[in-house]
Amino acid sequence: MKKFLQAFMTCFVIISFAQNKEVIKFRGNITNNSEGSAYKFLTVLDQREDKSIGTLPFGETKEMKEVVFPTTPSNDFGSWYTKSNYQGGGFEFILILKRLKLSVGETVGKNTEGKMDFSAQTFLKDGDQYHFLYKKDTVFSFSNKEVSEFMVKNIPTIYSIFIKKSYEIKPTEKSVVFADLKDYETFAKNNYEVFKGDQLKDGIYLDHQSFFNQVPEQGNYVLERNDKGEVTKAIKEENGKKNKISAFKIFAYVENGKAYKKTMSGFVELNRNEKGFYIISNKGSLFPVQSNSTYGMFGLIGGIAGAIEENSRQKKMQKQDKEEVHIDSLTGEYDFQDSEI
Structure with a gap:
C-alpha cells in the first residue's frame, strides 16, 4: 500500500508539473543542403542572461503556462541536427543563444498581439578557432487569435530559417578564440x-x-x-x-x-x-x-x-x-x- 501511494504521488507530481508547462516541439528539419562545409554536429552555447522564455496564457481558459525546452537547449538542438543530417564533416556548427523571450500584449478585435525577443549567432568551429557565420537580433511581432500557441509553434520555424541561412554563409577568414565569443559584436567592430x-x-x-x-x-x-x-x-x-x-x-x-x-x-x-x-x-x-x-x-x-x-x-x-x-x-x-x- 505504501509503495502504491508513493507511485501515485510521483505520477501526480509529474502530471501537475507538466500541466503548468508548454513544451517547445522541435518539428520540421534543419537539413544542410548547401554546398558549403559539412558539420560533424551542432553545439549550443547558452549565453542568455535570463533563461526563462516566458509564462503565457493558453487555451480558452487562458491558463498560465511556462514555455520550456523539452530537456536542455544543447540536447534539443543537437538531437534536432542529428535527426536532420548525416554525421560527417570536419567542423562543428556552433549556435549561440543570446535571447529568447515571449510576451503577450493587447487584444485587438479577435486577435491578440505577441512579441518574441530573438537574438542568436552562429559560428564554424575548426579546432579551437571560431569563424563567424551569421546573426539575427530583433523582436518579432505576432498577431493571432491564439497568439501564445502560435508563437511557441513558430519557435522551431524561426530557428530553422536562421540555421539554414547560416549554412549558406561563407565563414569569415579571420578567426577568434572562445573568449571572444562572449561579446563578439563589440570585438569585431573594434577590429x-x-x-x-x-x-x-x-x-x-x-x-x-x-x-x-x-x-x-x-x-x-x-x-x-x-x-x-x-x-x-x-x-x-x-x-x-x-x-x-x-x-x-x-x-x-x-x-x-x-x-x-x-x-x-x-x-x-x-x-x-x-x-x-x-x-x-x-x-x-x-x-x-x-x-x-x-x-x-x-x-x-x-x-x-x-x-x-x-x-x-x-x-x-x-x-x-x-x-x-x-x-x-x-x-x-x-x-x-x-x-x-
Missing part, C-alpha cells in the same frame, strides 16, 4: 578598419566585409551612369581589356570620400553616427515586393504560417515614415529592431 578612422577609401565594394574592412576592388574602376545620373555599372580598363561589374553586384561604393549603398531602388547616401552606418529609408522602400511574412528578416528567406495579407501589409509599410536604418556590420543586412509575423 573593423572602417571604424578606426574618419576617411573612407574611394572604390567599389562587392560585400559588407570588404566595405567594413575597407578593402575596395583592386584597380581604377570608373562608375558609369545613365541619363538620370543613376549608377549602372563600374568599369575597369586594364591591358586593353574592360572588366565590367553590374550595379546589382555592388554592395556600396565610395566616391570623393562619400559612401553610397545599393538598394532595390538604386544607390542611396550612406551616413554615419555613433551607432554605425545607416541610410534614411523605410521597409516599404527597401522591400517593395515581398512574397512572405518575414519581409527580409533573414535576407528574404523563409515563410511562416499565418502570414499577414500581403497587399494591406505592403501599403502599411509604404506609409511608414522614413528613419535611420542601420547596416549590420556583421551581416550587411538592414538592422530593423522589429519584424512582423
